[in-house]
Amino acid sequence: MSFIADSVLAETPAALDLGAARRGFRGRIRGLRAFASGGLPAEELERRLLELGFVEGAEVELLHQGLFGRDPIAIRVASATIALRRQEAAAVLVEPM
Amino acid sequence: MNEMSAGLRDLRIALVGNPNCGKTALFNTLTGSRQRVANYPGVTVERKEGSFLSPGGRRVQLLDLPGTYSLRARSPDEVVTRDVVLGEQAEVAAPDLLVCVADATNLRIGLRLILELKRTGRPLLVALNMFDIARHRGIEVDVGRLSALLGLPVVTTVAVRRGGTEALLAAIDAQAPPGEADAAWSAPDAAGLRTLQREADRILAAVVRVPDRRDAVTRRLDAVLLHPVAGLVILLVVLFLMFQAVFAWAQPAMDLIEAGFQAMGAAVGALLPEEGTAGLLRSFLQDGLIAGVGSVLVFLPQILVLFLFILLLEDFGYMARAAFLMDRIMGGAGLHGRAFIPLLSSFACAIPGIMSTRVIDNQHDRLATILVAPLMTCSARIPVYTLIIGSFVPDRPVGEGAWSWVGLQGLVMFGLYAAGIVSALGMSFVFKRLLWRGQPTEPFMLELPDYKLPRVRNLALGLWQRAKAFLRRAGTIILSMMVVIWFLSSVPRPPEGATQPAIEYSFAYSIGHAVEPLLRPIGFNWQIGVALIPGMAAREVAVASLGTVYAVQEAEEDAAQLGQALAGKWSLATALAFLAWYVFAPQCVATLSVIRRETGGRRWMWFSFGYMLALAYLAAFVTYQGARALGAG
Ligand SMILES: Nc1nc2c(ncn2[C@@H]2O[C@H](COP(=O)(O)OP(=O)(O)OP(=O)(O)O)[C@@H](O)[C@H]2O)c(=O)[nH]1
Numbered sequence: 262m263s264f265i266a267d268s269v270l271a272e273t274p275a276a277l278d279l280g281a282a283r284r285g286f287r288g289r290i291r292g293l294r295a296f297a298s299g300g301l302p303a304e305e306l307e308r309r310l311l312e313l314g315f316v317e318g319a320e321v322e323l324l325h326q327g328l329f330g331r332d333p334i335a336i337r338v339a340s341a342t343i344a345l346r347r348q349e350a351a352a353v354l355v356e357p358m
Numbered sequence: 359m360n361e362m363s364a365g366l367r368d369l370r371i372a373l374v375g376n377p378n379c380g381k382t383a384l385f386n387t388l389t390g391s392r393q394r395v396a397n398y399p400g401v402t403v404e405r406k407e408g409s410f411l412s413p414g415g416r417r418v419q420l421l422d423l424p425g426t427y428s429l430r431a432r433s434p435d436e437v438v439t440r441d442v443v444l445g446e447q448a449e450v451a452a453p454d455l456l457v458c459v460a461d462a463t464n465l466r467i468g469l470r471l472i473l474e475l476k477r478t479g480r481p482l483l484v485a486l487n488m489f490d491i492a493r494h495r496g497i498e499v500d501v502g503r504l505s506a507l508l509g510l511p512v513v514t515t516v517a518v519r520r521g522g523t524e525a526l527l528a529a530i531d532a533q534a535p536p537g538e539a540d541a542a543w544s545a546p547d548a549a550g551l552r553t554l555q556r557e558a559d560r561i562l563a564a565v566v567r568v569p570d571r572r573d574a575v576t577r578r579l580d581a582v583l584l585h586p587v588a589g590l591v592i593l594l595v596v597l598f599l600m601f602q603a604v605f606a607w608a609q610p611a612m613d614l615i616e617a618g619f620q621a622m623g624a625a626v627g628a629l630l631p632e633e634g635t636a637g638l639l640r641s642f643l644q645d646g647l648i649a650g651v652g653s654v655l656v657f658l659p660q661i662l663v664l665f666l667f668i669l670l671l672e673d674f675g676y677m678a679r680a681a682f683l684m685d686r687i688m689g690g691a692g693l694h695g696r697a698f699i700p701l702l703s704s705f706a707c708a709i710p711g712i713m714s715t716r717v718i719d720n721q722h723d724r725l726a727t728i729l730v731a732p733l734m735t736c737s738a739r740i741p742v743y744t745l746i747i748g749s750f751v752p753d754r755p756v757g758e759g760a761w762s763w764v765g766l767q768g769l770v771m772f773g774l775y776a777a778g779i780v781s782a783l784g785m786s787f788v789f790k791r792l793l794w795r796g797q798p799t800e801p802f803m804l805e806l807p808d809y810k811l812p813r814v815r816n817l818a819l820g821l822w823q824r825a826k827a828f829l830r831r832a833g834t835i836i837l838s839m840m841v842v843i844w845f846l847s848s849v850p851r852p853p854e855g856a857t858q859p860a861i862e863y864s865f866a867y868s869i870g871h872a873v874e875p876l877l878r879p880i881g882f883n884w885q886i887g888v889a890l891i892p893g894m895a896a897r898e899v900a901v902a903s904l905g906t907v908y909a910v911q912e913a914e915e916d917a918a919q920l921g922q923a924l925a926g927k928w929s930l931a932t933a934l935a936f937l938a939w940y941v942f943a944p945q946c947v948a949t950l951s952v953i954r955r956e957t958g959g960r961r962w963m964w965f966s967f968g969y970m971l972a973l974a975y976l977a978a979f980v981t982y983q984g985a986r987a988l989g990a991g
């Protein structure tokens with residue numbers, strides 16, 4: 262786990278990553294901890310998540326999940342619903358509300 | 359005002375905004391065009407131009423662009439948008455005004471894009487679209503305040519309603535003559551994006567009041583349609599119903615068309631004598647036109663039923679859900695859920711399917727999707743499948759009682775579609791493994807739009823356009839191929855006192871016999887050989903060619919009954935091999951040329967032609983030999 266993530270987690274023991282959340286989870290985004298995934302460098306994944314509205318402070322809710330491996334997931338971010346895989350959702354750190 | 363503006367040059371305006379915010383709907387309403395509008399992100403993948411006269415008398419050139427979340431141009435469709443917005447394309451001048459379209463029910467991401475666009479220094483005008491839905495949901499937007507905070511003119515629009523664009527038109531007329539934009543723009547980095555989104559959120563908090571009930575309808579529907587188990591079952595049932603409907607609903611209309619052509623054939627037969635030059639004309643009209651083109655036109659109702667289903671799914675908002683449900687299954691094939699939308703569109707025709715792969719940013723994922731899209735069962739295969747199924751599969755329910763609503767013919771059709779999907783996924787898996795080993799699949803990220811009630815007008819327009827396109831094909835490519843086929847199978851005429859059937863003296867017979875040895879292992883006779891060659895141009899041509907060849911051969915009044923002729927002449931093994939061939943065969947010139955254009959060269963075009971032809975031969979061979987071994991020879 263990277264240095265940034267450790268420091269964030271240390272401040273808020275309740276923070277978890279969105280990739281591990283259960284259906285019905287509601288929370289607020291605390292930070293992004295991007296990593297290289299699916300052929301994208303960490304920085305690119307972070308930008309894509311930001312562009313879809315995954316920005317610190319935004320409210321999220323895990324609405325739906327797929328059958329196989331509970332993947333992908335549909336996340337309500339403020340007024341939008343975004344589908345993504347748990348793999349990438351793990352870059353979003355959230356705290357439950 | 360009119361005299362003054364008459365001297366001005368045309369105003370160039372571009373529509374920019376997030377995917378699915380209603381840009382194309384606005385474009386259509388403003389310019390009277392009929393570009394494709396549908397309820398999922400990524401419908402428009404090309405630049406489209408139109409023009410209109412503003413109420414102030416100014417001619418406006420309007421550009422519709424693909425939707426985007428940023429100007430970073432990650433995928434080929436977003437490149438189009440960026441190039442226009444930043445004026446980076448040499449041959450097109452930068453627009454004088456950008457109309458930033460934003461979905462009023464989902465302003466957050468749109469507002470961030472507007473702030474990003476502001477940095478380009480270009481003249482902007484904000485259109486809050488879907489304002490009818492926002493109002494219906496009780497979302498309140500303080501437009502004046504928003505305009506003040508943004509420092510930009512803001513209007514509200516309802517793109518799908520007449521009169522819903524009045525405020526926008528007025529604002530366009532009020533637009534001052536364009537100044538010079540400063541071209542210095544660089545893509546914001548992560549920190550920049552955060553800052554922009556925070557600013558957008560701050561503005562939103564000040565101007566938008568959202569009631570606590572969000573879109574309850576979409577939520578409740580998704581609880582069922584995206585349910586892990588029920589959702590998948592429903593997806594399957596929807597597809598299955600589609601193929602049942604293709605058979606069940608279209609039948610009455612098809613019978614009518616068929617009867618019409620038979621009557622026409624009979625009338626021609628009654629009018630013209632059998633001998634001499636008039637006999638040649640009679641044969642041309644009866645066997646070439648009526649039996650050939652008619653045998654394809656009969657399928658118009660089925661194709662329309664299929665399109666109706668696809669249009670309904672698209673307009674309702676189901677496509678993105680299908681992508682969600684299929685994501686893991688597509689993942690097994692090395693693709694992600696998003697690639698399912700181009701594949702599903704390919705049910706109609708592979709060409710729009712291939713075009714819509716532009717939304718896929720990973721180059722190899724896109725290429726793999728392009729290569730397998732023609733394997734999806736497009737509507738041009740319907741005539742082939744229906745003809746064979748109609749002649750060789752009994753029209754009866756699959757079973758008794760609970761199963762009595764499932765027709766056997768529809769089931770076989772469903773099986774052929776399933777074969778198309780499975781082989782598309784399988785080949786994608788193979789390509790990803792062999793050609794681009796070890797390269798990961800790009801992440802799946804897709805916005806799920808709210809459900810919308812399909813608009814009758816949009817559906818009717820869509821159907822009309824497809825019907826027109828089909829008729830145009832029948833009138834051009836199929837007709838001209840028919841003329842060729844008829845000519846080849848009627849000329850040379852048999853000599854005086856010939857003992858063999860007339861067709862055995864024709865060119866077609868010689869050609870068919872020349873290729874027959876190649877086709878014998880897969881169970882095709884010489885008539886099929888003749889039909890396959892022009893059938894390379896378009897799949898339906900094969901059916902039309904068979905219609906003509908058998909009509910010339912039989913020289914009977916009742917030539918339109920191609921199905922019955924086949925049932926008597928082909929073995930079941932041949933019929934099955936013919937179906938297997940058509941699951942794979944690369945028989946469509948238009949598709950191949952789009953592959954060439956979209957992949958930027960001939961290489962992949964020939965590659966897809968080659969691999970599909972090889973698969974077709976192999977599949978037909980295995981099917982024919984297998985069926986013979988089982989006693990269906
Ligand atoms: N009720 C309502 N529906 C709208 C309005 N504008 C667009 N729609 C619907 O919203 C959906 C998306 O519209 P499009 O015009 O295809 O959106 P787009 O911005 O061109 O989308 P892309 O081409 O994917 O970027 C369609 O189902 C439209 O019928 C509106 O003002 N009111």
Ligand SMILES: [Mg+2]
Nearest residue numbers: 381382401402
């Ligand atoms: Mg569009």
